[in-house]
Amino acid sequence: MKKVNVAVLGATGAVGSEMVKILEERNFPVGELRLLASARSKGKLMKFHGEDVEVQEATHDSFSGMDIVLGAAQNALAQEMRPYINHAGAVFVDNSSAFRYDDHVPLVVPEINPDDVKNHRGIIANPNCSTIITMVAVNPLNALSPIETMIASTYQAASGAGAGGPIELMGEIEALQHDEAYEPKVFPYQLAYNVIPYIGSPSDDLYTTEEMKMQKEGRKIMHLPEMRCTCTCVRVPVVRSHSISVTVRTREKISVAEAREIISKAPGCRLFDELSDKIFPMPLLTSDQDLVYVGRIREDLTDDRGLTLFCCGDQIRKGAATNAVQIAELLL
Amino acid sequence: MKKVNVAVLGATGAVGSEMVKILEERNFPVGELRLLASARSKGKLMKFHGEDVEVQEATHDSFSGMDIVLGAAQNALAQEMRPYINHAGAVFVDNSSAFRYDDHVPLVVPEINPDDVKNHRGIIANPNCSTIITMVAVNPLNALSPIETMIASTYQAASGAGAGGPIELMGEIEALQHDEAYEPKVFPYQLAYNVIPYIGSPSDDLYTTEEMKMQKEGRKIMHLPEMRCTCTCVRVPVVRSHSISVTVRTREKISVAEAREIISKAPGCRLFDELSDKIFPMPLLTSDQDLVYVGRIREDLTDDRGLTLFCCGDQIRKGAATNAVQIAELLL
Numbered sequence: 057m058k059k060v061n062v063a064v065l066g067a068t069g070a071v072g073s074e075m076v077k078i079l080e081e082r083n084f085p086v087g088e089l090r091l092l093a094s095a096r097s098k099g100k101l102m103k104f105h106g107e108d109v110e111v112q113e114a115t116h117d118s119f120s121g122m123d124i125v126l127g128a129a130q131n132a133l134a135q136e137m138r139p140y141i142n143h144a145g146a147v148f149v150d151n152s153s154a155f156r157y158d159d160h161v162p163l164v165v166p167e168i169n170p171d172d173v174k175n176h177r178g179i180i181a182n183p184n185c186s187t188i189i190t191m192v193a194v195n196p197l198n199a200l201s202p203i204e205t206m207i208a209s210t211y212q213a214a215s216g217a218g219a220g221g222p223i224e225l226m227g228e229i230e231a232l233q234h235d236e237a238y239e240p241k242v243f244p245y246q247l248a249y250n251v252i253p254y255i256g257s258p259s260d261d262l263y264t265t266e267e268m269k270m271q272k273e274g275r276k277i278m279h280l281p282e283m284r285c286t287c288t289c290v291r292v293p294v295v296r297s298h299s300i301s302v303t304v305r306t307r308e309k310i311s312v313a314e315a316r317e318i319i320s321k322a323p324g325c326r327l328f329d330e331l332s333d334k335i336f337p338m339p340l341l342t343s344d345q346d347l348v349y350v351g352r353i354r355e356d357l358t359d360d361r362g363l364t365l366f367c368c369g370d371q372i373r374k375g376a377a378t379n380a381v382q383i384a385e386l387l388l
Numbered sequence: 389m390k391k392v393n394v395a396v397l398g399a400t401g402a403v404g405s406e407m408v409k410i411l412e413e414r415n416f417p418v419g420e421l422r423l424l425a426s427a428r429s430k431g432k433l434m435k436f437h438g439e440d441v442e443v444q445e446a447t448h449d450s451f452s453g454m455d456i457v458l459g460a461a462q463n464a465l466a467q468e469m470r471p472y473i474n475h476a477g478a479v480f481v482d483n484s485s486a487f488r489y490d491d492h493v494p495l496v497v498p499e500i501n502p503d504d505v506k507n508h509r510g511i512i513a514n515p516n517c518s519t520i521i522t523m524v525a526v527n528p529l530n531a532l533s534p535i536e537t538m539i540a541s542t543y544q545a546a547s548g549a550g551a552g553g554p555i556e557l558m559g560e561i562e563a564l565q566h567d568e569a570y571e572p573k574v575f576p577y578q579l580a581y582n583v584i585p586y587i588g589s590p591s592d593d594l595y596t597t598e599e600m601k602m603q604k605e606g607r608k609i610m611h612l613p614e615m616r617c618t619c620t621c622v623r624v625p626v627v628r629s630h631s632i633s634v635t636v637r638t639r640e641k642i643s644v645a646e647a648r649e650i651i652s653k654a655p656g657c658r659l660f661d662e663l664s665d666k667i668f669p670m671p672l673l674t675s676d677q678d679l680v681y682v683g684r685i686r687e688d689l690t691d692d693r694g695l696t697l698f699c700c701g702d703q704i705r706k707g708a709a710t711n712a713v714q715i716a717e718l719l720l
Contacts, residue, residue: 207688207696209620211583229561244666249627250670250671251631261687262644262685263686286688286690286694286696288684290543292583292625293581293626294582295581299622301541301620305690312594331586336585336586340582354594354595358539364618366620
């Protein structure tokens with residue numbers, strides 16, 4: 057297979073370092089691997105297939121010779137670098153939210169809308185983590201009958217805020233054990249033994265930016281421009297893997313049996329649903345792997361055309377790094 | 389004020405000991421206080437208004453001379469003791485779920501349906517903890533226009549499983565810090581750094597018993613026999629206070645401004661809702677007090693007649709012990 061040269065922008069962060077790991081795991085045909093980060097991380101060594109790769113400072117001139125750039129940087133850096141990446145002839149697979157709502161930028165979950173990759177103009181956006189996990193779980197239903205509405209409440213892990221999230225959570229727990237103070241910096245309040253119904257920043261109509269992603273990105277990924285979604289995003293004291301409680305209403309009724317059947321066969325899903333045996337998705341089960349676990353599937357008691365379910369997935373892997381590498385695979 | 393003799397059945401448990409504390413706090417006109425528990429706790433001393441009260445073993449003969457018995461025991465014991473309590477001439481205010489669905493037993497949240505107390509035949513049931521907290525938050529909307537449906541996802545604290553819940557959670561955290569094993573007994577799986585979408589036991593149509601309470605008890609408390617509710621109950625690694633993300637659909641549209649206005653004046657509620665100032669309910673804020681905090685009030689994007697909100701309350705106090713003492717106050 058032809059080798060391709062891959063750069064990872066933001067290689068030392070939680071998502072970037074996972075991208076490097078997943079390129080190796082999936083045996084992506086990497087020619088040159090270029091690891092880019094801020095000046096602070098310059099010279100740091102990261103392993104790739106047993107060899108040391110030195111981290112370079114990301115500059116406008118960092119992209120020559122690259123075929124694909126996997127972006128795991130903040131919006132501002134993604135926006136700054138995009139023209140230089142494209143000018144160098146590389147395709148930018150970007151995990152920031154900077155380009156997701158641009159009509160000319162495909163927003164792709166490979167299990168759902170792989171063909172959208174074909175329309176790219178040098179950039180493909182990787183969706184929000186909770187959105188990817190939820191869409192992988194509900195899209196099989198959408199294949200049976202179009203989804204009209206969704207009501208979702210999330211249980212999002214500390215690592216969704218980057219590598220600093222779990223450090224803060226653990227720091228708070230230890231400080232509480234020793235009756236010491238701990239000033240939260242990553243989260244607006246103490247996360248230990250608490251839940252915080254606020255992720256992102258205030259957006260439309262008293263929703264947060266994170267909450268609106270489920271509707272805005274869900275519409276684009278599933279090609280459902282009219283789909284309406286009420287989402288409540290809540291941070292919980294979990295280290296890794298996001299969970300979502302979601303009630304989905306489809307145009308025609310789908311039975312629980314039909315839902316179980318199609319989810320059990322859907323790519324990227326694992327049906328994990330035997331209530332009487334206490335089998336249901338939990339974040340501890342879904343960390344460090346790529347499947348979205350789907351369970352607690354039952355009828356929505358408020359609407360004949362509704363189903364409700366609980367799903368969990370590793371938001372750093374399938375919710376970010378793995379999905380980006382899967383998009384890169386579609387480009388091969 | 390005439391003094392009344394009060395017994396607490398299950399006085400040494402999480403809810404029972406809180407009942408004793410709240411009888412004192414609210415200056416309930418207690419004549420004799422009789423503390424009843426299993427043989428194991430016999431002779432234990434508990435403080436009431438600065439005096440030691442000795443715990444007695446609960447037997448069929450324990451209730452003579454009592455006016456009110458506050459029950460904080462399991463269903464089986466509540467069922468066993470009920471005839472003896474009533475035969476002794478006492479009114480039983482019971483926190484178990486044994487009698488809640490009996491048509492002849494009022495199920496009361498004093499802020500919502502105080503008049504139902506009048507119909508008692510010697511027993512009044514105290515509702516489920518998550519249900520009380522949710523109903524206090526949404527009933528003000530119901531006063532504006534009848535609630536037709538609710539979709540709720542809960543974030544329930546470890547202490548909802550009794551005093552052993554937080555001990556298990558803390559034990560797991562310490563064991564993980566020392567790389568030791570810890571076998572969960574109170575919860576079906578490790579709760580530390582996890583969420584568990586399973587509370588109670590399997591019930592109707594793949595729902596759990598705990599999930600069905602929201603519909604069954606909500607109907608009875610709000611006098612809405614047709615109200616439909618889809619509920620997902622999830623245990624989270626929080627010590628105290630339950631949180632609920634709930635989307636409510638009313639017969640007529642209620643605006644966010646109207647909802648804020650009525651909730652701000654509703655008994656038992658505290659409007660806590662300024663997104664841009666990061667003011668919203670969290671379990672850390674609502675523990676050890678009696679108000680249900682209500683925030684994140686916004687329009688349901690999936691339905692014109694819907695509103696969505698996030699509420700938190702102390703499930704041991706307002707969700708159990710305080711509500712029971714308030715019912716006892718209605719009996720005075």
